[in-house]
Amino acid sequence: MAEQEKYLFRAEKICKSFGTVHALKEFDITIKAGEIRGLVGENGSGKSTFSSIVAGIQKHDSGKMYLDGQPYEPTGTVDAINHGVSMVVQEQGTISKISVAANIFFGKEEKFAKGGVLNVKEMNREAAKALQNIYVDNIKPEMMIDQLSFEDRKLVELARALYTSPKIWIIDETTTALSVAGRELLYKLMKEKRDEGKAILFISHDIEEIMDKCDSLTVLRDGLFIANLQKEEFNADKIRQLLIGRELSGHYYRDDTGVEISKQVVLEAKNVIAGSVQNLTLQLHKGEILGIGGLSDCGMHDVGKVLFGLLKPETGEVLKDQKEPVKSASWAVRHGIGYVSKNRDQESLMLISSIADNICLPSLKDLTPFGPISDRKQKQLAEKWSERMEVKADSVKVFCNTLSGGNKQKVVLAKWLGKGSDIMILDCPTRGIDVGTKAAIYQLIMQMKEEGKSILLISEELQELIGMSDRIVLLRDGAVSGEFLRNEGLTEAKLIQKMI
Template sequence: MQHIDARMTCGRLSFEDRKLVEIARAMYSDPKVLIIDETTSALSKNGRDILYGLMEKMKSEGKSVIFISHDIDELMEKCDYLTVFRDGIYIDEVPKEKFNADLIKQLMVGREMVGAYYREDFKPSHEDEVVLSVEHITQGIVTDVSFDAYKGEILGIGGLNECGMHELGKLIFGLEPRTIGVTRYHGGVEFKNPTDAMKLGIGYISKDRDKEAILTAASIRDNICLPSLSKLQKGIFITDKREKEFTNSYINTLEIKTSGMEQLCMHLSGGNKQKVVIAKWVGFDASVLIMDCPTRGIDIGVKAEIYRIMEKMKADGRTIILISEELPELIGMSDRLLIMKDGKITKEFQRSKELSDRDIINYMI
């Protein structure tokens, strides 16, 4: 954590550095029991290694760690004992000697989920039409990045947390200004900001859900309807009935667990918040959707639902740019995969049954 200037306000820190400060604050009082709630989903490999080291240190000192996570591989590797809850109800306890990924999935979801739950096909597939062109984008760490994305393609972008891929997503959508480079829709129309992007049917899901992807102090209805107000408008009016019908259709489609559409999003679970974010852009009818870590910090059941939505969008001829720190997700869902390191694209992979983490990781580190 030595790279963090203690004189800075936390509002100026990155998402990951804010989490590291949170860890430092929790450790300052030398706790005997440390509760870690979905913290690793916000951290890069370096950040995770710091946290794992603290966990091991506490264990060696006879102290306890309660480690809450949806990442099954992480739970199996780091925990001595696993307690499974589902929908707020205690389900079962599993000692380390009985850890089994398929068993844990079944306990978490409530039904059998054996093996992979990504796409079943292993061939890249998309139309020949270029929908989005990124040309020589340069700003901050991102340096001279260019690529085309095709109609009906899931284009994956991966790398370590600090490689520049999250910044690239914002630059493409126009949330941050570019020093050099342009983004074009269908090869011609240039767009520079979110307003222009949305007019062209381009949407963006931020990695930082609570700060950038959703209005936590607003209702589910307000969040889902916000990007689609012009579509809901009839003349100069938007009727209450029209908003309610629109919101209900997506609450039902995505099975958002809620007390009602007027419930504030701050009171939803992480998975249901993410469903609201997805509903917002699916309802907007985005032709291109930039998804930055869309399954971060949610359980495998919700993940599987989001993957099915992505497959449907692909089948409907929509384009998805999937930015993720999870290699299994990128390998499992992408037609084509771009790997970034130090702000540049270092390698491109095509979808293949033989493609593995080992093929990719050397181009990331």
């Protein structure tokens, strides 16, 4: 048997460049049938570039790939699917303005067409089977995709990816978009497919998750293959060191046990009902990191939208400095409030625009209050904050849709820091971020606190809340269910009791 035939999939010396940036440099990887292989690396290491090449989204510059021992060169995503390769991406992968069923069978409509007429009933019936196959019964095929939450859209993507029973299933940072229940469903499906003899390429920044769910692991750094590890070789510290090429210095989270919270209130909600938020009353103090947590459907993400003016209260009010009502998002921006959405690509960035355009957007009126916009001032501001945030790109002219997840997040943070916002609402700011960039963002949050800025940190990760917050407010069914101070010796168990 030829060497490449020992593996279900094999890639040899894969290279891919974007201008002067070498995303992949002679990268090798092998995946066996009946194996869950983890692929890890810092943001910008080449993970998503490689997975998109395997899935037929883009072509590599050089190198070879083999599937079932045969040369594999997909001409596009449909060709990849026809060869048995499916992928679920990190960010939103559904198409707006069409139904759930139309999303599941996008590109496969001819399966339900006769004489040029689409049989919608038949497509809906088959879509219902696809959803049942992944144990989802709360999403109906005829529903418009825009009615669904970000998480439920991910479940539709899972149904679409697994409908064709792929030989290789690529999961690119999908767990960061799912609740605890959604993650457990994904893990169940991964185990089922592995036991059926399929292969899974699992990309995640969560080292504990990788160690628990994967049979083997490949480490990428700066586009280069670094190491392969088998299950028995897994060690968290070893993996972190391989990821960043050094040991993480200093503390990952804060190392203090708490400081006295200022009495000055900078932002507050009074008896607010809006969206999924029910009778919310809370206060954010000057220089405070206030953590907001709970289960995925608790309403915590709507808290950020309410305080930023994106959601208008049906009853109650949101006040800045205990006197000025937050009238709208544009009012909030003008009055020093910044907002980082969990849904980065859809709500925090203009993807088909440059780094400079994104960083400068909130500050345009500050840069040139009268007359035409100054290109020179825009360039200066963008370069200053792109450099400070260490965004990896050839220049600030690079479009944001070409950046890795971590670099996109750096751009989002840079635009609010460049604006000089003194209140920062951060909704899952480290979602889909590698361990090195996470540490840098935590250091940035602490720096903002030391400068007297106030931070509302919304997170689905309990360790992040415990590690970074001065005070934690937990929600259940849209209402406050518990409150804790940093100096109370917090544990996940204590918080979970107030969440469920």
